[in-house]
Amino acid sequence: MERENSTVVTEFILLGLTQSQDAQLLVFVLVLIFYLIILPGNFFIILTIRLDPGLTAPLYFFLGNLAFLDASYSFIVAPRMLVDFLSEKKVISYGGCITQLFFLHFLGAGEMFLLVVMAFDRYMAICRPLHYSNLMNPRVCYALLLALWLGGFAHSIVQVALILHLPFCGPNQLDNFFCDVPQVIKLACTDTFMVELLMVSNSGLLTLLCFLGLLSSYVVILYRVKGHSSERKNKAISTCTTHIIIVFLMFGPAIFIYTRPFRAFPADKVVSLFHTVIFPLMNPVIYTLRNQEVKASMRRLLSRHMVCR
Helix, strand or coil, rough: HHHHHHCCCEEEEEEECCCCCHHHHHHHHHHHHHHHHHHHHHHHHHHHHHHCCCCCCCHHHHHHHHHHHHHHHHHHHHHHHHHHHHHCCCCEEEHHHHHHHHHHHHHHHHHHHHHHHHHHHHHHHHHHHHHHHHHCCHHHHHHHHHHHHHHHHHHHHHHHHHHCCCCCCCCCCCCCCCCCCHHHHHHHCCCCCHHHHHHHHHHHHHHHHHHHHHHHHHHHHHHHHHHHHHHHHHHHHHHHHHHHHHHHHHHHHHHHCCCCCCCCCHHHHHHHHHHHHHHHHHHHHHHHHHHHHHHHHHHHHEEEHHHHH
């Protein structure tokens, strides 16, 4: 009988971002325009880095992977959210919910670990320039890339395993526009205190520690460049400033969502919208706009394409 009750819920009803039709229409138009403009930009960044032989440094290798991760991440929530805006009944199957949750945390954690790797890369480039080319060789870069993918997978599989052990026997209304741990756990037909504690430890504490570690690393880098030449110092400050902006965009919403008990706050849905749809697509664009080499390469690629036509 207990097994029967645990499998009663076969689908979840998503309550969506807002119940106001006018607000839904406005968000639909804005997100769709943003999505159609910025997403191709992310793929253009990847293409530029792949085609330009001058962009082979580890910085650009990791930037290309960041653009790929962010573009992939944006496909988890945004397309379904746009379709649901046009649907009267927003339903997602139990399996679909678990799948969405898995990829959300798999790619999200992967990006978090990638930002840590990029901080390490910048530390080695700025503070250990004589050893940089030997330490950050292609083999090491690929090993770090594999490690962050495995780290993201391990983090996500723990989240999914904890959810799969929970019984769901009703209600089945998720107060959000996508499936995520805080909302799904609330629907379990059992005491979820220990599960919430494990989730906060797995997601919240890990996110907070990475955030503090990244900020500390950039403080160390900025301190170390004080004695460098003016040109080199300015370049290091510009690079670190860009990284710090991305760190705040990535970790700020994640800390707000996952480092507290799973209680609903009025700002939750808005923060989730920026965390899952807006900010991921913006990250590589911000890097590119502040990187002269990538911008110059993109202009060359566009000009060659125009000449060929």
